Amino acid sequence: MLALALVSPAALAKTRSRGSVGLEGRAFWGFWENDRPTEDLGLALEARVELAWDEDIWSARARVFGRVGALDLDRSILAPEELYLGISTDRVRVRVGALLFNWSATEAFHPADVLNSRNFDSNLENAEKLGEPMAWLEGHLWEGARFEAMFMPARIDPRLPGPRSRLAFIPSSFDLGGTPVALTLGDPLWTDRDGHVGSGHFAPQWGARISQVVGDADISLQAVRHSDRSQPVFVATDDALRQLGSTGSLELRPLYSFVTHVGLTYTQVVGDWVLKLEAAYRHFRRTDTTGLARTGIFPLQQRDHLEIAGGLEYGWLWPGTDAEGTLLLEGQGYVYPDGRGDQFESPFESDILIGYRHAFNDLAGRELLFTLITDVTTGPELLINLSYSQRISDVWSIAAALRVAHAPAPAGAIPEGLQVLDGDHQLRLTLTRHF
Numbered sequence: 194m195l196a197l198a199l200v201s202p203a204a205l206a207k208t209r210s211r212g213s214v215g216l217e218g219r220a221f222w223g224f225w226e227n228d229r230p231t232e233d234l235g236l237a238l239e240a241r242v243e244l245a246w247d248e249d250i251w252s253a254r255a256r257v258f259g260r261v262g263a264l265d266l267d268r269s270i271l272a273p274e275e276l277y278l279g280i281s282t283d284r285v286r287v288r289v290g291a292l293l294f295n296w297s298a299t300e301a302f303h304p305a306d307v308l309n310s311r312n313f314d315s316n317l318e319n320a321e322k323l324g325e326p327m328a329w330l331e332g333h334l335w336e337g338a339r340f341e342a343m344f345m346p347a348r349i350d351p352r353l354p355g356p357r358s359r360l361a362f363i364p365s366s367f368d369l370g371g372t373p374v375a376l377t378l379g380d381p382l383w384t385d386r387d388g389h390v391g392s393g394h395f396a397p398q399w400g401a402r403i404s405q406v407v408g409d410a411d412i413s414l415q416a417v418r419h420s421d422r423s424q425p426v427f428v429a430t431d432d433a434l435r436q437l438g439s440t441g442s443l444e445l446r447p448l449y450s451f452v453t454h455v456g457l458t459y460t461q462v463v464g465d466w467v468l469k470l471e472a473a474y475r476h477f478r479r480t481d482t483t484g485l486a487r488t489g490i491f492p493l494q495q496r497d498h499l500e501i502a503g504g505l506e507y508g509w510l511w512p513g514t515d516a517e518g519t520l521l522l523e524g525q526g527y528v529y530p531d532g533r534g535d536q537f538e539s540p541f542e543s544d545i546l547i548g549y550r551h552a553f554n555d556l557a558g559r560e561l562l563f564t565l566i567t568d569v570t571t572g573p574e575l576l577i578n579l580s581y582s583q584r585i586s587d588v589w590s591i592a593a594a595l596r597v598a599h600a601p602a603p604a605g606a607i608p609e610g611l612q613v614l615d616g617d618h619q620l621r622l623t624l625t626r627h628f
Contacts, residue, residue: 212242215625221359222618230365232357235265252279267355273324286331291324298458301546302502302525304473305456310422312352337406345398351422359617379446384480409462421452426491431484451478469504499528521548543570559583574600574611594621
């Protein structure tokens, strides 16, 4: 569609483009140990290219992101972030293609932001999003109010870290009666609206959202019926279990449930304070588990639950400078109407975040961010992040991030929550050329 829009010289004259190429290196604590089963040292070349075209009421966008891993090949990815053709009038906008959405108000906890599939081998609190194919309609209802509706015909696989990644959802191996068994990650399985499990990627899904601005408050309500990709469970099929004895390996497949999601986001500015609230209730379709077996702490049937996240921000200007400081406080929790049961939902189940952002507001665009996340219901669990970024010229920029994860599981217990990240300390450096 974008190529058709750009066939004439006049169209080319109204085209804008930009992009970036970066070199990213990351290292996990213990990368010098040769006997580790994980890939702890990575070097990758990443690029993002964007092309935009506008002509009267018509528009087209193409933004594609790619990464090629030199040491950790599982990190390689090529995916559209936006790729659509659109039409806009004073009161209505329509777009068809791959789109990105940001339905979140908080820094690290995002119960309402579930529409896009994600690349989970990236930032844990804000994983990279993948463009979602859909037909999207937005209409202005009255002053400060707008309505969105979307139809999604296909399901896009999330990019999950492989078993050899330190960020993997499953380990690379386990002992079965003293015999080591290697674990591999297979293709995804999907539960449809009737509860049947299959591997097809086409299924009708839909969503709707209404937003209203009232003074200094922004309120949104949303409803989505789709295959939720934010909370996978991992299962073994009967065929994989039968082959275990002969191959010595077991294939686990992510299973994504069909979910009815109802959510809320609320942001209110009160003087120097910003109040934030996100909430989502998820109703899971019952899954026909014939031929599937549970693995570890991942259940075969997920329980309906309410996920709530709230936050406060307080900002000020430092005297005598242009620098701006912001204090961050957030928390998240789950409510299970029928009881939690024995299952894993998220690394952040009953957690709080305390942070500070320092924007220097100078020509180099320097910014420093510190966050500390801890679980308030279990033992000493800490996830500490420190990041820094700045421009070093008109076209070059650098970024550095340090993560410290201390969340030991009790002796003999299966790690869950932040415990799955224990010891996964990480250093990441990125050098980027913008054009």
